[in-house]
Amino acid sequence: MNYTIIKDSHTLQKVCEKARQTDVIMLDTEFVRTRTFHPKLGLIQLYDGEQLVLIDPLEIDDMHSFADLLADTSVMKILHACGEDLEVFQHVFGCVPTPMVDTQLMAAFLGYGLSTGFAALVNDYLGIELDKSESRTDWLARPLTDKQLDYAAADVYYLLPLYQKLLVQVEETGWLEAAQQESKLLVEKRLKTVKPEKAYLAVKGAWTLNPQQLAILKIMAKWRLEEAKQRDLALNFILKEANMIEICRQQMTSLQQMSDAGFDHREIRRHGNRVISMVKQGLETPESEWPEKITRLMDNPVYKQLFKTLKDVVKHASETSGLASEFLASKKQINQFITWVWKHERNPEKLPDVMQGWRKEVVGNALNGKMQ
Structure with a gap:
């Protein structure tokens, strides 16, 4: 396994130009994401069957040639479990690998569990x-050790023969188009951005608050998301979710209340007064502008039995198709389907996953039949 480390834009350009002459390339990234909102890119691995290169983005000041390769629709990009890689590419280069197929998804169409590792x-x-001992290494540290570099190179070097074997089987079983659909859906989901005005809906425990308390949370969650992006800090390093819920529940308007509730003194010192002003703003919000109370599916008396019924439909479809139940329709996807029927009244513009693409025929129509 011979690889080259790329540290300058001129060499990178030559590598990318050559890679663009091939039909398919293997890609992977190494990154660090601990305290930051966005993942920090540490290394890019690329293999086109001839060139095996490790690209050092910390050394290269012009990465345009690589971005052009990502966007070149004549070259198929192969990645494995690439959800976070897509975020990295979008954040750093403003684009994602197009077109792209994920080998983890290909394996899922051959009966493997959706989280099967490389x-x-x-x-x-x-x-x-x-x-895999280097999987949790610090990819931003320099110099990288030989062991780290070997580990990184292996992730694309062995991806090529793996992809080739999976491709044969997926084509034989007739699932290739579905695997391509699923890879495209993965891109759409991963790059979906939360609107700041809707950020409160993702806060754990928001359903426990009444509409007036939600008016406060809506303001606070919007501020927290914007602050996190601006400072590139993970959301909970701005303000912890549990504290946000407690602030809204008690409608805190003093630093002492926060201190009495056991909040971190650094959090109080940094954001306390700003939080108080947001609470007051929320309390002044007219009732007509309060968000609706959040209702959970599980609070509906018929939900538990309905979910079990739908789960049985998925299990039957799994046995018939040979695909894992969690891949056909996860708990989240079943709930998305129930929400579509109950709240969106089967709005064709808000189709759930199970009523789109390959899933519709395999399991979606059967699920829909149970909800008539």
Whole structure:
């Protein structure tokens, strides 16, 4: 496994121009995401069957040639479990690999669980055991060790033969178009941005608040999201979710209340007065502008039995198709379907996952039949 480390834009351009002459390339990234809102890119791995390169984005000041490769629709990009990689590409380069197929999704169409790791597939298909000891390393530190570099290179070097074997099987079973659909859906979901005005709906425990308390939370969650993006800090490093709920529930208007509730003194010192002003703003919001009380599906008396019925439909479809139940329709996707029927009255403009693409025929129509 011979690889080259790329540290300048001129060499990168030559590598990317050559890669654009091929039909398919393997891609992976190494990044760090602990305290930040956005993942921090540390390394990019690329393999086109001839060139195996490790691209150092910390050293290269002009990455336009790589962005052009990502956007080149004549070159298929292959990645594995690429959800966070897509976020990295979008944040750093303003684009994502197009077109793209995820080998984890390809494996799911062959009966593997949706979270099957790269090392497990390489072991099954190629009979090679990968050393994954460097998976939690600091990819922003320099210099990178030989062990780190070998680990990173292996992730794309073995991805090519794995992809080739999966491709044959997926084509034989007739699932290739579905795998492409699912990869496209993954891109759409991963790049979906939360509107600041809707951020309060994602706060854990928001359903416990009444409409007036939600008016406060709506203001606070919008501010927290914008602050996190601006300062590139993880949301809970701005203001913890549990504290937000408590602030809204008690409608706190003093620093002492926050202190009495056991909030971190640094959090109080940094944002306390700003939080108080948002609470007051929320309390002054006219009742006509209060958000609706959040109702959970599970609070509906018929939900529990309905979910069980739909779960049985998914299980039957799983046995018939050979696809894992969690892949056909996860709990979240079943709930999305129920919401579509109950709240959106089957609005064709808000189709749930199970009523789109390959899932509709395999399981969606049967689910819909149970809700007539």
